[in-house]
Amino acid sequence: MRTLVAISIILAIIVFPGAALAVEEATGPVKVTVGVDGLACPFCAYGLEKKIKNMEGVEDFTIFIERGKVEVIFKDKKFFERERFEQAVKDAGFTPRDIKVEDIKD
Amino acid sequence: MKVRILGPTFFITFALSAPAFSQGPPINTDTAVISGIEGAAFRSFFKYTEKSGDLGGGRDGELSVVSIPFILPYEILPNKLLFVGKIPYTEKRRKVENGSSTERLTNSGFGDLSLNLKYLFYQKDAPRQSTRAVFSGGLKLPTGEDDERGLPPALQDGSGSYDYTAGFIISRFKERTGFSADVFYTLKTEANDFEFGDTLNYDLALGYRLIPAVYETYPAKQLNLYLELNGTYARKDEAGGQKVADSGGNTLFLSPGIQFIPWRTFLVEASFQIPVLQDLNGDQLETDYAVLAGFRWLIF
Numbered sequence: 001m002r003t004l005v006a007i008s009i010i011l012a013i014i015v016f017p018g019a020a021l022a023v024e025e026a027t028g029p030v031k032v033t034v035g036v037d038g039l040a041c042p043f044c045a046y047g048l049e050k051k052i053k054n055m056e057g058v059e060d061f062t063i064f065i066e067r068g069k070v071e072v073i074f075k076d077k078k079f080f081e082r083e084r085f086e087q088a089v090k091d092a093g094f095t096p097r098d099i100k101v102e103d104i105k106d
Numbered sequence: 107m108k109v110r111i112l113g114p115t116f117f118i119t120f121a122l123s124a125p126a127f128s129q130g131p132p133i134n135t136d137t138a139v140i141s142g143i144e145g146a147a148f149r150s151f152f153k154y155t156e157k158s159g160d161l162g163g164g165r166d167g168e169l170s171v172v173s174i175p176f177i178l179p180y181e182i183l184p185n186k187l188l189f190v191g192k193i194p195y196t197e198k199r200r201k202v203e204n205g206s207s208t209e210r211l212t213n214s215g216f217g218d219l220s221l222n223l224k225y226l227f228y229q230k231d232a233p234r235q236s237t238r239a240v241f242s243g244g245l246k247l248p249t250g251e252d253d254e255r256g257l258p259p260a261l262q263d264g265s266g267s268y269d270y271t272a273g274f275i276i277s278r279f280k281e282r283t284g285f286s287a288d289v290f291y292t293l294k295t296e297a298n299d300f301e302f303g304d305t306l307n308y309d310l311a312l313g314y315r316l317i318p319a320v321y322e323t324y325p326a327k328q329l330n331l332y333l334e335l336n337g338t339y340a341r342k343d344e345a346g347g348q349k350v351a352d353s354g355g356n357t358l359f360l361s362p363g364i365q366f367i368p369w370r371t372f373l374v375e376a377s378f379q380i381p382v383l384q385d386l387n388g389d390q391l392e393t394d395y396a397v398l399a400g401f402r403w404l405i406f
Contacts, residue, residue, distance in 0.1 A: 035233070037231035037232050037233055037235075037236070038229070038231030038232070038235070038236035039234065040234050040235050040236050040279035040280060040281065040284075041130065041139055041141075041236070041279055041284075042130075042321055042324055042325070042326070042328060042367070043130040043131070043328075043367055043370075043373065044139055044141050045324045045325070045370075046370050046371055046404050047141050047184075047185075049324070049370065062323060063323065063324035064322065064323055064324075065234075065321040065322065065323065065324050065326075066234070066320055066321055066322050068233040068234050090185070091184035091185060092141060092184070092185065093139070093140070093141020093184070093185035094141070094231060095229075095231035
C-alpha cells in the first residue's frame with residue numbers, strides 16, 4: 001500500500017510538474033506601493049506608465065500625482081524584484097523611495 | 107531703442123520670489139526635463155512673425171515670415187541623453203517701398219537641418235518637486251537652399267553655413283508651478299562670402315497649472331498657463347569681410363501662452379509674443395508681433 005502511494009506521488013510529479021512547482025512557489029498577488037520623488041510633471045509620467053506596463057506580471061497600476069505615490073498590482077509575488085522595480089522608476093526619470101509590499105488576500 | 111519695461115520687471119520679480127513648479131514643458135523656452143519621452147516624440151507648430159520699419163533713405167519695409175518646424179526628440183539613454191532633430195519649413199514675404207516704387211520678394215522651402223544633444227547632469231527630486239539641469243550642444247547643417255538668385259541672405263531658405271550651438275537649461279517644478287531658464291550661444295560661420303552674426307539666446311519661463319487644482323490621479327486633462335521672456339542678442343553680420351552696419355542688436359519678447367493636455371501622449375499649445383525691448387543697430391525692420399500655435403505627440 002505504501003509503495004503504491006509513493007509510486008502514485010512520483011507519477012503525479014512527473015506527469016504534472018507545474019502543479020508540483022505551483023504548490024511550492026505560488027504566493028499570490030501583491031500590491032507594491034512606492035513613493036516617487038520628482039513626480040511633478042504629469043506629461044512626463046507617460047514614461048513611468050510605459051516602464052511599469054512593460055514589467056512582467058503587472059496586473060494593474062495607479063499613479064497618484066498629488067500623493068507622489070505609485071501602486072502596482074503584481075499577479076504573483078514571484079514577479080516582483082525590488083532592484084528591477086527601482087531601476088524602472090529611475091529609468092523613467094524619477095527617484096523611488098519607501099517601497100512597501102503587501103499580500104492581497106482574496 | 108524701444109523699451110517697455112513694466113512687463114519684464116514684474117515677471118522677473120514674480121519668478122524669483124515664487125516657489126517653483128509643475129505642469130508641462132514651456133512653449134518658447136527649452137526644458138531640462140528630458141524624461142517621459144520613452145522612445146520618440148514629435149513636435150510641430152505654425153509661427154507667424156510680422157516686422158515693419160524705416161529702412162532709411164526714404165524706404166519703408168514690411169516682412170512676414172511663416173515658420174513650421176518639424177522637431178523629433180529621441181531618447182538615447184533613459185532620462186540621461188536625448189537627441190533632437192529639427193528642420194523648418196519657411197515662407198518669407200518682403201515688401202520695400204521707396205517713393206513710388208515697390209519691390210516684393212517671396213521665398214519658401216525647407217531650411218537647414220539642426221542636430222542637437224541634451225545631457226542631464228543634475229537632478230534633485232523630492233515629493234512633488236524636482237530641479238534639473240541640462241547641457242545642450244548641437245550643429246546646424248547647410249541643407250537648405252542658400253543661393254537662390256536675387257534674394258538677400260536673410261530671405262534664403264538656408265544660410266549655407268555650419269553653425270555650432272551650446273548652452274544650459276535649468277528647470278524647477280513643484281506642485282502647480284514650474285520655472286525654466288535657458289541660455290544658448292550660437293557660433294556662425296561664413297558661406298557665400300557672408301556671415302550672419304553670432305547670437306546669444308536667453309529665455310525665462312514661468313508656468314502655472316490652472317486645471318486641475320489638485321492633480322489626484324494620472325492621467326487627467328490639464329490646462330497650463332505660461333508667461334515667458336524670450337531674448338536674442340545678435341552680433342553684426344559680415345559681408346565680404348566688412349561689418350554690416352544695419353544688422354545685429356537685442357530683442358526681448360514677452361510671451362504669454364496657453365497649453366492644453368487632453369490625454370497622456372498629446373498636447374496643444376499657443377503663444378503670442380510682444381516685443382518689449384528692441385535695440386537694433388542702424389536701420390532695420392522691427393518685430394511687430396509673433397504668434398504660435400502647435401502640438402506635441404509622444405509617439406512610442
